Structure formats: structure tokens, C-alpha cells
Amino acid sequence: xxxxxxxxxxxxxxxxxxxxxxxxxxxxxxxxxxxxxxxxxxxxxxxxxxxxxxxxxxxxxxxxxxxxxxxxxxxxxxxxxxxxxxxxxxxxxxxxxxxxxxxxxxxxxxxxxxxxxxxxxxxxxxxxxxxxxxxxxxxxxxxxxxxxxxxxxxxxxxxxxxxxxxxxxxxxxxxxxxxxxxxxxxxxxxxxxxxxxxxxxxxxxxxxxxxxxxxxxxxxxxxxxxxxxxxxxxxxxxxxxxxxxxxxxxxxxxxxxxxxxxxxxxxxxxxxxxxxxxxxxxxxxxxxxxxxxxxxxxxxxxxxxxxxxxxxxxxxxxxxxxxxxxxxxxxxxxxxxxxxxxxxxxxxxxxxxxxxxxxxxxxxxxxxxxxxxxxxxxxxxxxxxxxxxxxxxxxxxxxxxxxxxxxxxxxxxxxxxxxxxxxxxxxxxxxxxxxxxxxxxxxxxxxxxxxxxxxxxxxxxxxxxxxxxxxxxxxxxxxxxxxxxxxxxxxxxxxxxxxxxxxxxxxxxxxxxxxxxxxxxxxxxxxxxxxxxxxxxxxxxxxxxxxxxxxxxxxxxxxxxxxxxxxxxxxxxxxxxxxxxxxxxxxxxxxxxxxxxxxxxxxxxxxxxxx
Numbered sequence: 001x002x003x004x005x006x007x008x009x010x011x012x013x014x015x016x017x018x019x020x021x022x023x024x025x026x027x028x029x030x031x032x033x034x035x036x037x038x039x040x041x042x043x044x045x046x047x048x049x050x051x052x053x054x055x056x057x058x059x060x061x062x063x064x065x066x067x068x069x070x071x072x073x074x075x076x077x078x079x080x081x082x083x084x085x086x087x088x089x090x091x092x093x094x095x096x097x098x099x100x101x102x103x104x105x106x107x108x109x110x111x112x113x114x115x116x117x118x119x120x121x122x123x124x125x126x127x128x129x130x131x132x133x134x135x136x137x138x139x140x141x142x143x144x145x146x147x148x149x150x151x152x153x154x155x156x157x158x159x160x161x162x163x164x165x166x167x168x169x170x171x172x173x174x175x176x177x178x179x180x181x182x183x184x185x186x187x188x189x190x191x192x193x194x195x196x197x198x199x200x201x202x203x204x205x206x207x208x209x210x211x212x213x214x215x216x217x218x219x220x221x222x223x224x225x226x227x228x229x230x231x232x233x234x235x236x237x238x239x240x241x242x243x244x245x246x247x248x249x250x251x252x253x254x255x256x257x258x259x260x261x262x263x264x265x266x267x268x269x270x271x272x273x274x275x276x277x278x279x280x281x282x283x284x285x286x287x288x289x290x291x292x293x294x295x296x297x298x299x300x301x302x303x304x305x306x307x308x309x310x311x312x313x314x315x316x317x318x319x320x321x322x323x324x325x326x327x328x329x330x331x332x333x334x335x336x337x338x339x340x341x342x343x344x345x346x347x348x349x350x351x352x353x354x355x356x357x358x359x360x361x362x363x364x365x366x367x368x369x370x371x372x373x374x375x376x377x378x379x380x381x382x383x384x385x386x387x388x389x390x391x392x393x394x395x396x397x398x399x400x401x402x403x404x405x406x407x408x409x410x411x412x413x414x415x416x417x418x419x420x421x422x423x424x425x426x427x428x429x430x431x432x433x434x435x436x437x438x439x440x441x442x443x444x445x446x447x448x449x450x451x452x453x454x455x456x457x458x459x460x461x462x463x464x465x466x467x468x469x470x471x472x473x474x475x476x477x478x479x480x481x482x483x484x485x486x487x488x489x490x491x492x493x494x495x496x497x498x499x500x501x502x503x504x505x506x507x508x509x510x511x512x513x514x515x516x517x518x519x520x521x522x523x524x525x526x527x528x529x530x531x532x533x534x535x536x537x538x539x540x541x542x543x544x545x546x547x548x549x550x551x552x553x554x555x556x557x558x559x560x561x562x563x564x565x566x567x568x569x570x571x572x573x574x575x576x577x578x579x580x581x582x583x584x585x586x587x588x589x590x591x592x593x594x595x596x597x598x599x600x601x602x603x604x605x606x607x608x609x610x611x
Contacts, residue, residue, distance in 0.1 A: 041150055055291060168291060195317075350404075373580075384401055434477070443504040448476070522546045
């Protein structure tokens with residue numbers, strides 16, 4: 001896989017059981033790239049390893065005044081230089097390719113999982129953690145994948161140097177062969193503590209990132225209530241905690257780096273001291289001593305890769321663990337259907353939507369309103385009606401929602417989302433033009449103009465045109481800022497509603513679609529949605545009398561199950577629990593109303609008796 005071939009046609013199915021297993025799966029998927037990088041790395045480090053021997057041979061040739069041998073040594077040095085240069089350039093190229101392709105694969109997997117889970121993702125994992133995984137963690141995972149081939153090539157060169165010295169200068173080679181493994185492994189006792197401190201730092205950094213993300217997302221609300229300084233103070237404290245943890249982690253890694261410099265230096269001094277004694281005794285030649293000295297000095301370069309691979313794994317392991325946690329999330333607790341289990345056929349158009357858990361029935365082609373006293377219950381119900389219930393709500397004794405008698409959880413994800421579209425309480429508007437906002441999968445039966453009219457977006461279009469640069473005359477070409485921050489809450493809500501109406505799904509589920517809209521606009525929206533969705537199944541979870549009065553059928557959910565069914569006026573008159581939710585009456589107000597009604601009945605009875 002080359003960078004030009006990205007993105008992957010299919011990033012594959014990851015092993016998300018743990019962080020190390022995920023890294024292993026990622027490495028197996030890049031064996032070709034790793035082998036290329038390893039071969040170029042072996043060429044590069046072979047040149048590095050051959051350099052000391054060439055220098056030693058050159059010294060012997062000068063001492064012996066052998067011009068022919070010196071000429072051959074010069075050719076060998078030139079060949080070694082070419083190997084080092086070409087190998088280093090291609091090693092860097094292939095290693096960086098491994099890094100980028102690994103990071104791209106992880107990002108594709110995360111994007112696919114995000115699309116699969118939809119809004120349910122941020123209810124199972126904090127939004128800040130998702131951002132951290134898809135940015136910083138992806139880079140750390142790519143770093144480890146990229147460092148593997150360089151580390152293996154460095155190990156090859158170290159073995160090559162040690163074995164070569166054992167044959168070239170056995171007495172000095174034994175010292176080097178014993179000392180190099182000790183130097184390479186000397187930092188191992190320090191790694192657990194360094195890893196622990198690095199984990200603490202990343203945990204605190206993740207919390208700070210989540211806090212910053214949540215603060216930015218709610219900045220408008222914070223300004224409205226004067227809570228900016230409070231959250232700024234919290235972020236300042238979290239930032240200082242991250243700084244302190246980073247300093248503690250850096251101290252340990254600095255100690256490891258110092259060990260990696262001190263011990264090779266001590267080995268170099270030992271080789272020179274011992275070799276000088278051997279030269280004086282005539283047991284080794286000067287060229288052999290120079291070769292041994294150059295070999296040990298050269299080994300400082302590949303030995304640094306031991307520290308790098310330790311740091312890369314230390315930083316990538318928790319990153320891979322977080323990525324695996326996100327990738328292991330499923331639409332339901334029961335997980336995916338077995339591969340051998342066939343998918344049922346999509347239901348016929350016009351089927352009823354039925355939730356066995358609550359007993360809610362939304363007849364096909366009708367406008368059904370649902371009233372829940374608990375807003376959280378309404379949100380969970382909306383997710384479940386879309387065929388992707390929250391983790392812990394599905395599987396086992398929790399049956400799936402049925403559309404036309406077919407379980408939504410058993411349908412392919414794309415099919416289920418084509419049939420049922422859920423708009424939650426806080427829909428997201430991506431940055432771009434209004435035209436791109438409506439460039440969504442749709443039946444084509446509803447034009448953007450009709451959807452904007454039904455959602456009462458005339459003032460929104462005017463606002464977008466006013467903020468557009470000169471020369472923009474079509475509101476569809478006006479740009480929307482990130483998350484629509486330049487618009488009010490009601491304007492964002494209406495644009496999101498229009499986008500949902502354009503898709504024209506078989507079933508449209510709206511969770512409080514007009515909670516930020518004034519009553520006059522809300523009444524017109526209710527009429528527009530009812531007219532535009534005529535003959536299509538629409539479920540609105542709301543408590544607004546204006547919306548409820550336009551519904552063909554109103555269902556009251558109390559205690560997690562259906563408590564009453566009827567029209568808005570019928571339930572308002574005969575169902576106290578419904579009236580309490582819709583009119584916001586307190587228990588005392590309901591008691592007084594019952595007393596007044598009882599007194600009125602008694603007065604009417606007395607009048608009838610006297611007559």
C-alpha cells in the first residue's frame with residue numbers, strides 16, 4: 001500500500017480485544033511494507049556496520065605501506081557510503097509510508113465506527129476521548145508501527161558488528177559481544193516506571209482535552225450564564241496537572257537517555273584501555289584496535305533505537321487500548337449477527353413501527369406524537385426506534401424494534417438507516433455551504449425548497465445571505481460556520497429539521513425538534529411537517545401542545561411503558577398524568593383543579609334537584 005493508494009478500499013476487521021492485540025493486527029496488515037523497510041534498513045545498517053572494518057583495514061594498509069590494498073579500502077569505503085546513503089533515504093521513505101498508512105487505516109476504522117454508531121457513540125464514550133483517539137493517539141500508533149522495522153534493522157547491525165569483531169579481533173570482540181547486550185538492556189528496569197508516569201500524563205492530558213472540547217462546545221451557553229471564568233479556572237488547573245505529570249515523565253525518560261549515553265561511553269573507554277594494553281603486548285594490531293574502537297562508537301547509533309522502540313511502545317500501547325475500546329463498541333450489547341446468519345428482507349413500505357419494550361405503536365403513514373415525562377427516556381427511546389439502542393438496552397430479554405414485523409437490529413445498518421432516520425435533541429451542522437448541507441442520501445421526492453419552507457427557514461436564509469460575502473445572491477451558496485455557531489439555537493434547529501425532511505425516509509423520528517423555537521413559528525412548523533410528511537410515518541417526541549395538537553395519534557409513556565393513547569384533546573381532558581407533563585401542572589394545582597371540578601359537579605346536581 002502506497003500513500004497514493006489511500007484511502008483503503010476496506011480497512012479490514014480489527015482485533016479490538018486489547019491494545020497489544022490491536023497493534024499486532026495492525027502490524028500483520030502491513031507485512032509487505034515492513035519487509036521493504038526492513039530490507040532497506042538492513043542495507044543502511046550493514047553499511048554502518050562495515051564502516052569500522054573498512055577503517056581498520058585502511059589503517060593496516062597505511063602502516064604496511066600497501067598502496068593496492070589502500071585503493072581497495074577506498075573503493076570499499078565508497079561502496080559503504082553509497083549503501084548508507086541509499087539505505088537511509090529508502091528506509092526513511094518506507095518507514096514514513098508505514099507510519100502514514102497505519103495511521104490512515106486506524107482513522108478509517110474510527111470513521112467507520114463513528115458512522116455505524118452515530119449519536120450513540122458520544123453516549124458511550126466522551127466526545128473529548130474520541131477526538132484524542134482520532135488525532136494524537138493515531139499518530140502514536142503510527143509511530144510504533146514505523147519504528148519496528150528500524151529497530152529490527154538496528155538489531156541486525158548490532159549482531160553483525162559483534163559477530164564480525166569476534167572473527168576480526170577475537171580478544172576485543174569478546175569484550176564488545178558481552179558489553180553491548182548489557183548496554184542495550186540496561187534501561188529495562190527503568191521502563192515500567194517510565195511507562196507508568198507516561199500513562200498518568202496521557203490520562204491527565206486526555207481529561208484536559210475532554211474538558212477543553214466540552215467547554216468550546218458549550219461556549220455560547222457559558223457566556224450566557226457567566227460561567228466562562230469557572231470553566232477557564234478548571235481548565236487551567238487541569239493544564240497544570242498535565243504539565244507536572246509531563247515533567248515527571250520527562251525526568252524518567254531523561255534518565256533512560258542518560259543511561260543510553262553513559263554506558264556506551266563506559267564500554268568505549270573499556271575497549272580502548274584494554275585494546276591499548278593488547279597492542280603494547282603485541283597481541284592485536286593497531287588496525288584491529290582502531291576497528292574495534294570505531295565499531296563501538298558506531299554502535300551508539302543503532303543502540304538509540306532500543307530507547308526509541310521502548311518509548312514508541314510505551315506511548316502507543318495506551319493509545320491502541322483507547323482505539324480498541326472505541327472500535328469494540330457495537331450497536332447492541334449482543335454485538336453483530338454471526339456471519340452465517342442471513343439478513344432478513346427489508347419490510348414493505350407503510351409498515352407499522354412497534355417497540356416491544358415500551359409497547360409503543362406508530363401506525364404506518366400516520367403522524368404519531370410521543371410524550372415522556374423523562375427527557376432522558378425520550379432520548380433513549382428515539383435511539384431505540386432508529387434500530388441502534390444504547391449499550392445495555394439490547395440483547396437478551398430486550399427485543400428489537402419492529403418495522404413492518406421485521407426487527408431493525410437484524411437488518412443491515414445501511415438498510416436500517418435508510419428506512420428510519422432519527423434526529424436527536426442536538427443535531428450537528430457541519431461547516432460548508434447550505435447546498436452541501438442538503439447533499440445527503442435522499443429519496444428525491446422532497447426538494448430543499450419545500451423542506452426549508454416546511455421548517456420555516458425564511459429568516460435563516462436571510463441571515464445567511466447577510467453574513468455572506470459580496471456577490472453571493474443564492475442562499476444555497478451561503479456558508480455555514482462550524483456547528484452553525486453564527487446562528488441562533490432555533491435557526492440551527494430548523495435547518496437540521498429541513499435536512500431531515502429532505503431525506504424523506506420511510507420513518508422519521510424527531511426528538512424535540514422545536515424546543516428552541518417560539519410558539520408562533522412552532523405552530524407553522526407543525527402544520528408544515530404534517531403536510532409534507534402526509535402518508536409517511538412520522539414520530540415526534542415532544543411535550544409542546546402545538547405539536548401534539550397536530551398529531552393524528554398521541555402516546556403517553558409513563559414508567560417506561562405506554563400509559564395512554566388518544567388525541568391531544570382527549571388525553572388533556574381525561575388523563576391527569578398527560579396533563580401534568582404537557583401543561584407543567586404541579587400536584588397541588590392538579591388537586592385544586594379536581595376540587596373545583598368536584599364542587600362544580602355538586603352545584604350542578606343541586607340545581608337539577610331544585611328544578
